[in-house]
Amino acid sequence: MTRASSQGLSFESVAAGYAAHRPSYPSALLDVVEELAGFSLAGARVADVGAGTGLGTRVLAERGARVVGVEPGQEMAARFRIGLPEVPLVLGDGNALPLGSSSLDLVTYAQSWHWTEPRRSVPEALRVLRPGGALALWWNDSDGGVPWVAGQDARLRRLFGGGDGAYDPEARFRRLPDELPFVRWQVRWSRSVSLDAHLANLATYSDFLVLGEEGTNRFLAEEREILAGVFPDGTVREEYVVSLAVAVR
């Protein structure tokens, strides 16, 4: 197992927290998926790969898509089944999709494409899509252009390392496979949650899962103090940017 694939499966240990605290996606995202794919989601045959607890799958199903979830992690899959009992889910992996050739209108990866190996996941997505079908990849990231988020990002970098410190809103787009004709789009949005819920959400990010309980608890306690100063009423305004890339086969 590669380092990326073992870290990709680290969500297993926090499936319940993930289902409870990670944010969903703004409805504008689904409008643009339809626009860039060139067809309506209603009735479309869709596979949501790396479906996790079903956050992306749910918004696709709400648009009337005939969606199947694909997820490699047993615990994430179990949470998916609790939350979306009426939606089919298969255990599987973006590098070897358990789906028929030319069987789908749309393949989506909601915050999961980066866990795949593109030399395998690109041909797999193209195999299962019908001609004219679309591959849609999206990520929801904290908006590092907002001062308090930039401060938290700097503290996270001190803990985990990585990056030169400059916020790059295009970072997700820089790692797209060049062989596909991706069209890119972004939207900023926010949600307000309690400080407890914000910290519980933070703890579901994969770096923390690898760091372990002691280091995570220490960081979260310090973060609680800092953010109580920024948000004295105890409500944190989380600021996000969604990055979407769609390629039509």
Ligand SMILES: C[S@@+](CC[C@H](N)C(=O)[O-])C[C@H]1O[C@@H](n2cnc3c(N)ncnc32)[C@H](O)[C@@H]1O
């Ligand atoms: C950040 S979560 C995203 C879950 C969900 N799509 C959402 O919108 O919340 C990443 C998911 O990718 C899954 N994953 C890890 N490696 C994968 C792979 N090679 N192919 C597909 N999914 C993978 C993980 O198990 C996890 O459920």
